Amino acid sequence: MMKFFQKLGKSLMLPVACLPVASILMGIGYWMDPTGWGANSVLAAFLIKAGGALIDNMGILFAIGVAVGMSDDSEGTAGLAGLVSWLVITTLLSTKSVAIFKGIKEADVAAAYSKTQTQFIGILAGLIGASCYNRFKGTKLPDALSFFSGRRSVAIVTAALSLVASGILFFVWPVVYAGLVSFGKAIISTGAVGAGIYAFFNRLLIPTGLHHALNSVFWFDVAGINDLGNFWSGKGTLGQTGMYMTGFFPVMMFGLPAGALAMYHTAKDKKKKVVYGLLLAGSISAFFTGVTEPLEFAFMFLAPGLYVVHALLTGISATVCAMLPVRAGFNFSAGFVDWFLSFKAPMAQNPLWLIPIGLVVAVIYYVVFRFAITKFNLKTPGREEDDDDEEMHVELKNNDFTAIASVILEGVGGKENITSIDNCVTRLRLEIKDQAKVNEKKIKSAGVSGVIRPGKTSLQVVVGPQVQFVADEFKKLCR
Numbered sequence: 254m255m256k257f258f259q260k261l262g263k264s265l266m267l268p269v270a271c272l273p274v275a276s277i278l279m280g281i282g283y284w285m286d287p288t289g290w291g292a293n294s295v296l297a298a299f300l301i302k303a304g305g306a307l308i309d310n311m312g313i314l315f316a317i318g319v320a321v322g323m324s325d326d327s328e329g330t331a332g333l334a335g336l337v338s339w340l341v342i343t344t345l346l347s348t349k350s351v352a353i354f355k356g357i358k359e360a361d362v363a364a365a366y367s368k369t370q371t372q373f374i375g376i377l378a379g380l381i382g383a384s385c386y387n388r389f390k391g392t393k394l395p396d397a398l399s400f401f402s403g404r405r406s407v408a409i410v411t412a413a414l415s416l417v418a419s420g421i422l423f424f425v426w427p428v429v430y431a432g433l434v435s436f437g438k439a440i441i442s443t444g445a446v447g448a449g450i451y452a453f454f455n456r457l458l459i460p461t462g463l464h465h466a467l468n469s470v471f472w473f474d475v476a477g478i479n480d481l482g483n484f485w486s487g488k489g490t491l492g493q494t495g496m497y498m499t500g501f502f503p504v505m506m507f508g509l510p511a512g513a514l515a516m517y518h519t520a521k522d523k524k525k526k527v528v529y530g531l532l533l534a535g536s537i538s539a540f541f542t543g544v545t546e547p548l549e550f551a552f553m554f555l556a557p558g559l560y561v562v563h564a565l566l567t568g569i570s571a572t573v574c575a576m577l578p579v580r581a582g583f584n585f586s587a588g589f590v591d592w593f594l595s596f597k598a599p600m601a602q603n604p605l606w607l608i609p610i611g612l613v614v615a616v617i618y619y620v621v622f623r624f625a626i627t628k629f630n631l632k633t634p635g636r637e638e639d640d641d642d643e644e645m646h647v648e649l650k651n652n653d654f655t656a657i658a659s660v661i662l663e664g665v666g667g668k669e670n671i672t673s674i675d676n677c678v679t680r681l682r683l684e685i686k687d688q689a690k691v692n693e694k695k696i697k698s699a700g701v702s703g704v705i706r707p708g709k710t711s712l713q714v715v716v717g718p719q720v721q722f723v724a725d726e727f728k729k730l731c732r
Contacts, residue, residue, distance in 0.1 A: 261554045263637075264322020264379070268314035269550045270531060271307055277534070279304035279542055284590050308544065312375030312462070313339055319379025324386045325673045326728050330404040334411040335382030341415035342378055343370050346422060354423075364469070365430030369422075371462020372546075381418060385411040387673075430466045433458070437470030441478065448496050449572030456564035459546070460553055471497040484582035487599030494600040495580035499607070500571025501587035505543045507611035508566060508618040510536035513548055515622035520635025528635040543586025556631040562621060570614055579606040637677070649719055650700030658726035660699035661714055666690030668731040672710070676724040680705075681714040688712070 282300030286293040307314065313336070320335025321327050344350060346369040352359045386407045394402045401409065436454075440447040451471055458464040472481040480497040483489030513532040520528050535547035553560040580602040583591035595601050626633055649657060662668060665685060673684035685691065691712060693704045702715040716723050 260323060261319065261376075261380075263555075264319045265315065265376075265550050265554060266531075266634075267322060268311070268318035269547055271314055274534070275304040275307035277304070277538055277542065279308065279544070279585070284541075308546075311372055311546065312343075312370050312378075315372055315375030316378040316382070319376050320382035320386070323380060323383035325390075325675075326731075328386065328390070328404070330390070330407055331383050331386035333382075334386050334407045335379040337408045337411045338378035338381040338415040338418075339375060341412055342374055342419050342422065345416070345419040346426065351423075363427045363431070365427040365466075368430065368462065368465045369426065371465070372459070372550075373461035373463065376460070377418065378415070381414055382407075382411050385414060429463065433463055433466035434470055437467045441470075445496070445572050445575035448500060448575040449568040449570075451497060452500050452571035453564050453568030456549075456567045457561070459549060481582060481584075484580075484595075484600045485584070485598055489600050491600060492578060492580065492602060495582045495602070496575040497571075498582045498587065499580050500574040501543070501567070501583075502581055502592050502607050503570050503574070503611040503614040504567045504618075505545055505587045506540050506589055506592065506607075507615035508570070509539045509545055509548050509563075511615035511619040512563065512622040513539075515619045515626065516552065516633045516635070519623060519626045519633065524635035531634060539588065541589045543583065543588030543591060545586075552633045555637075556626070556633050558629065559622065559625055559631050559633065562625060566614075566618060566621065570610075574607075574610065577603075577606065577610075579603040579610070581607060648717060649723075652719075654719070654722040654726045655730075657699045657701070657716075658723050658730055661696050661701070661723070662727060662730050664692045664694075664696035664699070665712060666692075671731060674724065674728055674731060676716075676720050679715060679717055679720055681716055681720055681724055681727065683712045683714070684710050685712050686710070 278300045282297040282304065284297075285300070286297035316335040316339035317332040318335075320338075321329065321332040324331035346366055348359050348362045348366045351362045351366045355362070386404075389406050389410050390404050392402060392406045394406065433454075437451065440450050443450065451467060455464045455467055458467065471478055473479055474482065478497070480489070480494060484495045484498065489495070513536045517525065517528060517532050531551060532548070535545075535551060538547050539545045549560065549563070580600055581587075581592055581595045581604040582598060582600065583595065585591055592604065592607065596604055625631060626636070630636075651657070661681065662671075665671065665683060666687065667690075670685050670687055670690050671683055672686060673682075675682040688706065688709065691704075691706075696704050696714060702717060705713040705715065707713060
């Protein structure tokens with residue numbers, strides 16, 4: 254299971270890398286014009302919409318990225334299958350479709366169906382697409398249907414399986430959504446502690462996209478709170494309104510960037526440059542705009558335990574801020590831009606206090622993250638167990654990568670014995686059917702450094718920094 258989540262986390266790196274630039278564009282746009290509609294600046298609206306094109310469609314990015322990353326050979330056909338699954342599921346579960354299925358008006362359709370284009374559905378669609386690709390990419394059909402053999406059959410099977418998934422979600426999704434709304438209503442009476450419980454589950458539900466269900470209870474008028482609307486309209490209660498938003502500012506502006514710094518400091522020395530760009534861009538995004546997904550998705554699947562710690566710290570921040578006479582709110586998210594703009598809001602109270610509070614939160618995040626990462630050897634970005642320092646200096650005996658790959662293939666028992674091909678920085682990672690067919694002496698005769706068998710069906714060949722070229726040739730020979 255841990256191996257699955259680590260591979261999933263690695264798969265998410267591709268779409269996550271698209272998000273920081275989008276959120277920064279939106280942050281600049283909102284700074285120029287908080288309305289976001291171009292009433293004061295067409296350029297601002299242009300930047301906001303450009304960034305929103307990616308942020309608002311994260312589910313699609315995840316569907317394609319996860320499908321490609323989880324496929325055996327990172328083939329584009331898998332990405333297409335992920336997109337097919339996304340389109341089928343989100344179309345069948347849309348408000349308009351559900352209204353037709355049930356024979357009712359769109360206005361009467363449960364609110365849950367308006368929240369199906371989420372990260373969770375994107376990841377699910379990607380997994381369906383990858384599974385179908387891995388299983389059916391080599392399917393051979395009768396001559397009359399030969400056009401649909403092999404990779405062309407993947408999309409067809411994916412669509413069929415997505416129909417089944419949609420049927421299940423048709424009944425399950427509204428129940429889960431309604432349950433979260435009821436849970437949100439139940440914790441309203443617990444005051445500041447309730448604000449912390451809400452914030453904890455808000456972060457915990459980010460991977461599924463179901464945090465929107467809780468947000469509708471506390472930020473909008475589902476249960477009569479309307480924390481966001483009342484904060485800006487002045488129709489709330491001074492000292493109370495804003496309590497469900499304030500606690501996010503210290504975390505998004507200071508906590509997560511400090512956590513990112515801890516991840517950078519604990520990354521392997523040779524990988525610091527690789528993760529530097531991702532963590533820096535994600536930190537800027539979180540601080541200025543309050544968009545935290547680039548950072549959160551960078552470690553939530555690689556180190557799920559650490560993500561739970563992050564959710565707990567967010568809950569504590571929300572509880573403390575709710576107990577203090579400090580209130581701030583946002584229109585978009587809890588970043589610097591919205592914090593600065595909320596100074597003159599009717600329900601604002603001591604917003605400057607969030608600076609020292611945030612600095613304390615930053616120290617706590619850094620210390621806790623660094624301790625947890627080193628103590629439990631968490632595989633945050635830059636700490637993956639895919640190579641060591643010595644392997645970075647391994648050199649092949651020749652540069653005939655086709656010949657090297659051919660010898661390795663013979664040594665592992667031929668392509669019939671292989672179920673999965675992948676590579677990291679220095680190793681060729683294989684999943685095989687039968688370890689008894691592996692001839693280590695033959696593999697080493699290719700000039701590689703070593704062979705590792707970490708599991709019953711796992712085999713790793715230490716090639717060195719040139720592994721990508723060997724892997725490419727190896728995949729060609731296996732097709």
